[in-house]
Amino acid sequence: MAETTSGKSIHLRIWRQKRGEQKGRFENYTVKNVLDEMSFLEVLDLLNEDLARQGQEPVEFDSDCREGICGTCGLVIKGVAHGPGSGCTTCEIRMRPFRDGETVTVEPFRAGPFPVIKDLVVDRTPFDRIQQAGGFVAANVGSAPDGNAVPIPKEDADKAMDAASCIGCGACVAACPNGSASLFVSAKIAQLARLPQGEPERKRRAWAMVNQMDAEGFGDCSNHGECEAVCPKAISIENIAVMRREYLKAFIGGSD
Amino acid sequence: MSTTKVLDARIPGGPLAAKWDRHAMDNPLVAPANRRKFTVIVVGTGLAGGGAAATLGELGFNVLNVCIQDTPRRAHSVAAQGGINAAKNYQNDGDSIERLFYDTIKGGDYRSREANVYRLAQLSTAIIDQCVAMGVPFAREYGGTLANRSFGGVQVSRTFYARGQTGQQLLLGVYSALSRQVKAGTVTMIPRQEMLDLVVDGGRAVGIVCRDLVTGELKRYAGDAVVLATGGYSPVYFLSTNAVNCNTTAIWRSFRRGAFFANPCYTQIHPTAIPQAGDYQSKLTLMSESLRNDGRVWVPKQPGDKRRPSDIPESERDYYLERRYPAFGNLVPRDIAARAAKVECDAGKGVGNTGFAVYLDFADAIKRLGRDVVADRYGNLFDMYEEITADDPYHTPMRIYPAPHYTMGGLWVDYNLMSTIPGLFVAGEANFSDHGANRLGASALMQGLADGYFVVPRVVASYLAGAGKAKTKTESDAFAAVERDVQTRYERLLAIRGGKTVREYWWDLGRVMWDKVGMARSRPNLEEAITRIRALREEYWQNVRVPGGARDLNKHLEMAGRVADFLELGELIARDALMREESCGGHFREEHQTPEGEARRDDENFAFVSAWEYAGENQPAAMHKERLVFENVELKTRSYK
Numbered sequence: 001m002a003e004t005t006s007g008k009s010i011h012l013r014i015w016r017q018k019r020g021e022q023k024g025r026f027e028n029y030t031v032k033n034v035l036d037e038m039s040f041l042e043v044l045d046l047l048n049e050d051l052a053r054q055g056q057e058p059v060e061f062d063s064d065c066r067e068g069i070c071g072t073c074g075l076v077i078k079g080v081a082h083g084p085g086s087g088c089t090t091c092e093i094r095m096r097p098f099r100d101g102e103t104v105t106v107e108p109f110r111a112g113p114f115p116v117i118k119d120l121v122v123d124r125t126p127f128d129r130i131q132q133a134g135g136f137v138a139a140n141v142g143s144a145p146d147g148n149a150v151p152i153p154k155e156d157a158d159k160a161m162d163a164a165s166c167i168g169c170g171a172c173v174a175a176c177p178n179g180s181a182s183l184f185v186s187a188k189i190a191q192l193a194r195l196p197q198g199e200p201e202r203k204r205r206a207w208a209m210v211n212q213m214d215a216e217g218f219g220d221c222s223n224h225g226e227c228e229a230v231c232p233k234a235i236s237i238e239n240i241a242v243m244r245r246e247y248l249k250a251f252i253g254g255s256d
Numbered sequence: 257m258s259t260t261k262v263l264d265a266r267i268p269g270g271p272l273a274a275k276w277d278r279h280a281m282d283n284p285l286v287a288p289a290n291r292r293k294f295t296v297i298v299v300g301t302g303l304a305g306g307g308a309a310a311t312l313g314e315l316g317f318n319v320l321n322v323c324i325q326d327t328p329r330r331a332h333s334v335a336a337q338g339g340i341n342a343a344k345n346y347q348n349d350g351d352s353i354e355r356l357f358y359d360t361i362k363g364g365d366y367r368s369r370e371a372n373v374y375r376l377a378q379l380s381t382a383i384i385d386q387c388v389a390m391g392v393p394f395a396r397e398y399g400g401t402l403a404n405r406s407f408g409g410v411q412v413s414r415t416f417y418a419r420g421q422t423g424q425q426l427l428l429g430v431y432s433a434l435s436r437q438v439k440a441g442t443v444t445m446i447p448r449q450e451m452l453d454l455v456v457d458g459g460r461a462v463g464i465v466c467r468d469l470v471t472g473e474l475k476r477y478a479g480d481a482v483v484l485a486t487g488g489y490s491p492v493y494f495l496s497t498n499a500v501n502c503n504t505t506a507i508w509r510s511f512r513r514g515a516f517f518a519n520p521c522y523t524q525i526h527p528t529a530i531p532q533a534g535d536y537q538s539k540l541t542l543m544s545e546s547l548r549n550d551g552r553v554w555v556p557k558q559p560g561d562k563r564r565p566s567d568i569p570e571s572e573r574d575y576y577l578e579r580r581y582p583a584f585g586n587l588v589p590r591d592i593a594a595r596a597a598k599v600e601c602d603a604g605k606g607v608g609n610t611g612f613a614v615y616l617d618f619a620d621a622i623k624r625l626g627r628d629v630v631a632d633r634y635g636n637l638f639d640m641y642e643e644i645t646a647d648d649p650y651h652t653p654m655r656i657y658p659a660p661h662y663t664m665g666g667l668w669v670d671y672n673l674m675s676t677i678p679g680l681f682v683a684g685e686a687n688f689s690d691h692g693a694n695r696l697g698a699s700a701l702m703q704g705l706a707d708g709y710f711v712v713p714r715v716v717a718s719y720l721a722g723a724g725k726a727k728t729k730t731e732s733d734a735f736a737a738v739e740r741d742v743q744t745r746y747e748r749l750l751a752i753r754g755g756k757t758v759r760e761y762w763w764d765l766g767r768v769m770w771d772k773v774g775m776a777r778s779r780p781n782l783e784e785a786i787t788r789i790r791a792l793r794e795e796y797w798q799n800v801r802v803p804g805g806a807r808d809l810n811k812h813l814e815m816a817g818r819v820a821d822f823l824e825l826g827e828l829i830a831r832d833a834l835m836r837e838e839s840c841g842g843h844f845r846e847e848h849q850t851p852e853g854e855a856r857r858d859d860e861n862f863a864f865v866s867a868w869e870y871a872g873e874n875q876p877a878a879m880h881k882e883r884l885v886f887e888n889v890e891l892k893t894r895s896y897k
Contacts, residue, residue, distance in 0.1 A: 037533045037644075045538055045759075048812075052757045052803045058812055062326065064499040066539045067640065069424055070330040092643055117470055118809045125447070128327050132439040136432035137391045140314045141709045144382070144389035148346060151400025161393040161418060164425060168329055197391045 007033035008100035010043060014059055015107045020115050020123075026105070040083070040093040041066065041073065044106075061120040066091040068232060071167030074174070075120055076107040081171035081230040089169060089232040109174035113181075113217045124170050126216035127184060134208035135188045137197050156194050163191040165233040172227035172235075178219030183227040185213050186243035187235050193246055203253060206246035263516070263867055263882040266670040267371040272888050273353075276375045279671070283718035291316035292442075294720045297464055297479035299451045299506055301328030303423075303701060304684025305485030306430040307708020308716075313437030315713055317720075320477055321434070322449040322466060324501060324814075329431040332487055332499045333704060336423025337544035337637070338407065339415035340387075340701040342380040347404055351412040353377045358889060360699060363409045363589050364664070364692020365841035365857065366891050367522070369865075369884060371671055372689045376699075379706040384416055386709060390429045394418050406549055407697035409589035409896070415698045420544055420636045426701055430708070449475065450814065451506045452742045454482065454513045454680065457734040461680035462726040465738050467746075469814065472807040474739050476730040480723070481679045481716050484510060485708070488663035488685040490523065492822045492829065493774070494766020496660035497529055497542040503818035504825050507667050507686050515675040516867040516880065518668035518688035520825070521833035524695055524842045525775050526661030527593035530644055530654075531613040535763075540659040541644060543616070544637055545697040548586045550621035550630065551654070553577050553593070555614050559604030565615055565653050576600055584896040591694040591842045591855075592896060594658035598775050599853060601657075608655045617653035658775060662700060664691040664842065665832075668867040668882070672715040673707060676867075679723065681716060683707035688865070693841025746806055749816045754799030758812060761796050762819045765789065765826055773830050778846040782834040786827055790874075793823040828868060828877055835879065838862045859891050 009032050017024030031047050038046075041063050048058035063073040068089040075090045077083035083093050098104065106120065114122040164187070172183035189206050192198030198205070221240055228237045268275040268282065286294065294317050298309040301323040309321040325331060343356040356377040361368060384402070388394065394416050395403040404413040418425035437443040448469040455463040455478075463478040489504035490496035511517045528547060529540045554575045556568050576596060578585045588596075597614045600606065607613050622630050627650060631638070638649045645655070666688040673681050673689070684704045691699065728734050772785035796819070804810040839848040839855035840862070848856045863884045868877040 035534060035536070036646075038536055039538070042536050042538050046536060049757055049759060052759075052801060052812060055753075055801070055803060057804050060809055060811055064325065064330060064501050065332065065335045066500060067335060067541050069421065070325075070332070070334050070499060072325065072330050088643060092640070094643065094646075096646065121809060124326060128329075128435065128438075128445070128447075131329075131432065132435040136436040137389065138436060139386070139389040141311045141386055141433075141713070144385035147344070147384040147388040147394075148401050150388075152396055153400050154396045154398050157393050157396040160391075161395075161425075164393050164418075164428065165421065167424070168327065191393065192391050195391050195393065197389055 007035050008095070008098065010034050010098055011101070011103040012047065013103060013105045016059065016119055017116050018118065020117055024116065034095050036094065036096045038095045039066070039091060040077065040095065041091050043095060059120065060118045063091050068092040069167060071169040074109050074169045074171055076109060076174060078105055081109060081174040082232055087232065089167070109170055111173045111179040113179070114170060114173065126218070127168055127170065127181070129216065130181065130185055130209055130212045131188065133212035134201070134205040137192060138201060139197070150196050152195060160191045160194040163187045163194070163235065163239055166235050167233055169232065171230045171232065173218065175226040175230040176219065177224055177226065178222060180221045181213050181218040182221035182240045182243065183231065183235055183237065185209050186239035189246055190239040190242040193242060202246065203250035206243065207250040210243065210247050263668065263880055264670065265369060265882060266672060268671065272370065272374045275371055276378060280714065284721035286717050286721045288316055292318050294318060294725065295320060295479040296481050296483060296716055297477055298483045298485065299464065300331060300485035300487065301325070301434065302331035302333035302485060302487060302684060303426055303430055303704030304708040304712070305483065306331060306427070306434050307705055308483055308485060308683060308712035309443050310430060310433035310437050311709050311713040312716065313440065313442035315717065316442065319437070319443040320446070320479060321443055322446045322451065322477070324448065324450045324469065326447055328434055328445060328447065329428065331427060332502055333427045333701070334424045335499060336701055337420045337542065338546040339405065339417035339422045339698040340383070340426065340705070341407065341414050341696070341698045342384045342416060342702065343377055343414060344381055344384060346402060347413045349412045351414050355412065356380060356414065359410045360690070360696060361692070361889050362894055363696035364694055365855070365894055366692065366859070366863070366886065367840050367884065368690055368692030370886060370888055375711070376690050376703060376706050379710050380702050383702065383705045383709065387426060387429050390432060392418065392425050392429045405546055406587060407545055408548065408587045408593065409584070409696045417546070420546070420634065423701060426705065451486070452509060452817065453738045454510045455728070455735055455738045456513050456677055457728040457732070460678040460723065460726060462728040463730065463735060465735070465742050470809050472810065474742060476735045476739060478726070478728060478730045478735070480720055480726045481681060483681045483683060483712055483716065484667070484686050485683040486686050488666065489825060490660040490663055492765070492826050493660040493769045494762050495532060495537060495540050497526060497540050500538055503821070505818050505821045507682070508821040508825055510667060510675070510677070510680060512870050513677065514870065515677050515680055516668040516869050517665070517828060518865050518867045519665040519832065520829045520868065521836060521843050522664035522693045522841060523660060523829070524590060524662040524664060525594045525658045527590055527597055527658050528616060528656040529659035530641065531608060531610065531657035541640065542659070542661065543641060543654060543656055545590065547616060547634060547637060550625070550633070551586065551616040551618050552620060553586055553614055553616055555600045555605040555607060565607070565617070574605070581896045588896045589694060589696060595775055595844060597658055613655035613657045615653035616656045618649060619653070622650065662695055664688065664693060664695055668865070672719070673711055674715065674719065679719065679726070681712060683712050693843055746813065746817065749800065749802050749820070750806060750813065752798065752800050752802070754801050756799055757801055758816045758819050761792060761800060762822065764792055765819070765823055768792070769826055769829070773826070773833055776844050776846050777833050779834065782830050785830040789823065789827045789830065796820065796823055831876065832866055832868065835866060836862060857893070863891070
């Protein structure tokens with residue numbers, strides 16, 4: 001836009017790692033003419049265009065919808081998953097708060113169960129396996145009663161929706177000092193525990209998902225609350241209390 | 257141009273309302289114990305692909321499901337905001353299957369196939385039931401019943417929603433069903449795999465060749481049927497509301513193997529996206545159509561009025577949609593709202609720095625309903641808007657402008673969603689079948705799930721019952737030849753080492769498409785577009801620079817293959833638009849309009865589906881026609897006045 005063409009210079013200190021099994025290191029780059037309206041990932045796009053023109057390997061990072069809903073992107077910016085104080089996903093961050101000449105460190109989400117594939121791209125497939133363990137209602141197509149057959153109080157539906165908003169980005173894991181996936185797992189357990197449709201498999205679900213989370217090597221939750229602080233969808237750690245209650249009930253009452 | 261081949265849509269006989277049930281009785285089945293002997297390859301994990309994979313798995317078929325994302329939960333269906341239509345008539349406002357059918361035919365400007373649309377309307381109600389049963393947290397009333405809202409082009413409230421994240425919630429429902437089948441062992445899920453070509457042997461689709469996006473290895477997958485559910489092709493415009501990885505490669509490569517491409521020029525420009533701010537931009541962000549339930553669209557009456565919106569008095573504002581279309585007001589269909597915005601901006605009444613924007617104003621809604629109610633309905637969209645523009649829509653009207661969003665065109669399919677290649681099925685946005693020349697809001701999710709949960713499982717099963725197992729193995733010459741083609745193409749791209757990046761060519765293509773093949777089209781502009789796209793394509797293959805190597809994670813190489821395909825598709829879109837000497841839905845030819853600037857259709861000469869057949873490298877494709885027969889609705893001039 002006309003009044004902001006001057007732009008800022010941003011120095012980027014970016015984690016480069018050729019392959020998962022190789023050692024990585026930080027490399028420094030400068031991007032000029034950064035405008036306030038640009039998104040953080042558009043700045044990386046600009047950098048990659050420069051690198052591609054010079055025949056150098058671009059910085060690999062995952063992103064897709066670029067509007068905060070698909071959960072694909074995820075960078076640790078200035079030491080914080082999805083960036084400090086952003087309250088949103090990496091792709092939604094705009095360049096307004098960054099100062100001209102500022103040095104910004106960019107790293108991948110780091111957690112044992114999320115190995116680096118290349119540069120800033122990590123493998124989050126453990127989340128899929130946790131979901132496969134029990135994150136569903138077993139209702140085959142064709143077997144459903146009328147949608148209004150079972151009324152659900154608005155408050156329950158709203159709370160289920162709050163939990164269901166999770167985009168599976170993994171920022172909660174990256175932010176947790178223990179590398180726990182509790183916020184992610186609890187969001188699904190709490191969503192389905194609030195709904196009558198989730199009732200029949202409630203214990204089995206909590207039991208299987210929590211055990212799978214442990215098997216994947218995620219750490220325990222010790223109430224740091226870092227996960228909630230970085231969650232771009234403001235998933236509440238109250239869900240973790242629900243998960244513990246559900247798990248305990250399954251433990252005492254048997255998982256089916 | 258050859259138009260000899262008449263396409264048979266294989267529509268079952270009998271009255272409209274009985275066709276789908278009759279189809280079930282007339283077609284063979286596969287017995288439960290035999291299902292696991294068949295392998296179905298499904299490409300894509302959105303509502304159509306993921307829904308089909310999960311449901312085929314539930315039925316007992318052996319399913320191989322691939323996607324380009326790192327997990328099936330990220331397919332682009334996730335980004336749909338506003339809602340999903342269903343003819344439930346829960347609001348007692350006169351809705352019915354017939355009305356949803358009629359609205360969809362009319363909304364599509366009488367360019368869709370009656371039988372497919374009727375089936376879609378019939379299945380719509382079961383979709384909602386199924387989603388509720390799977391734990392999708394739809395919005396509800398205090399009494400516990402499901403809530404509805406309205407979308408464009410209709411006069412009932414039939415849209416079900418989950419805040420502004422309906423696509424996400426429906427996709428997570430699909431993802432959970434898919435996860436259950438992965439656990440059960442019926443579905444093998446392979447993420448980060450891009451389908452780069454189709455294998456056809458003995459006249460039927462028998463498999464695909466993919467690139468493993470982590471290692472760069474080429475992989476061969478054999479199956480007894482292939483289902484493509486890979487979405488639309490809006491990113492041919494470079495800037496669109498689609499995710500940055502959405503692409504046409506799977507359907508385009510299948511087109512080159514013999515599947516016909518139908519109605520490519522039917523592209524949807526959505527009226528309400530956040531306007532483009534600069535050339536650096538990677539995408540445009542949609543503001544849901546649901547906002548037009550309560551937002552009022554206006555521009556200043558005086559061209560060039562640069563006052564702040566709050567300084568422009570009521571008497572000097574033009575609420576042009578309410579003025580031009582009093583019966584539907586701000587909720588006219590997308591094609592009409594988008595074109596109307598263009599008309600105002602072209603007349604110099606556009607607002608904002610660029611003059612390419614109109615206001616979407618919530619002041620009246622906030623006065624009428626209170627800020628809390630408005631926040632409850634649209635809070636996440638308002639937040640998203642503020643994050644991007646630094647303006648607060650609670651206090652100052654949003655600035656919006658049309659953006660490429662959805663493509664009604666796609667691979668041609670018959671009533672069974674089968675393409676012109678036996679055994680190749682196409683579902684969801686990737687096919688052309690249900691929306692004619694314009695899709696109504698909240699109908700994409702409906703079609704995706706109708707295809708995925710209900711249509712594909714039935715039609716694929718009856719195909720397999722008739723065709724039996726495919727004999728082609730992955731070690732065969734047929735697979736080896738296709739893999740060689742893929743490898744040669746990517747080696748060629750890497751070897752060029754030219755002077756311009758992939759993205760620069762994509763941007764150039766997008767510019768031509770938007771300027772010449774966008775919201776208003778004309779013969780001279782389309783002819784110019786064809787010449788320029790051909791030149792761009794030729795230059796691309798001589799001067800593109802693709803960094804890195806093939807045996808590695810290399811997103812620029814992925815992009816290079818996709819842009820090469822967009823450079824071919826762009827020309828076909830322009831050719832289709834040039835052929836279609838009428839205006840209908842999203843396709844507006846400046847030569848064909850009424851004195852009031854409304855679209856002028858030509859039913860006598862153009863009530864057909866154009867289906868293009870690949871004719872060889874750099875050869876113009878050949879067109880075939882499927883005549884559209886209307887037995888249940890009367891062809892009328894579409895009016896929302």
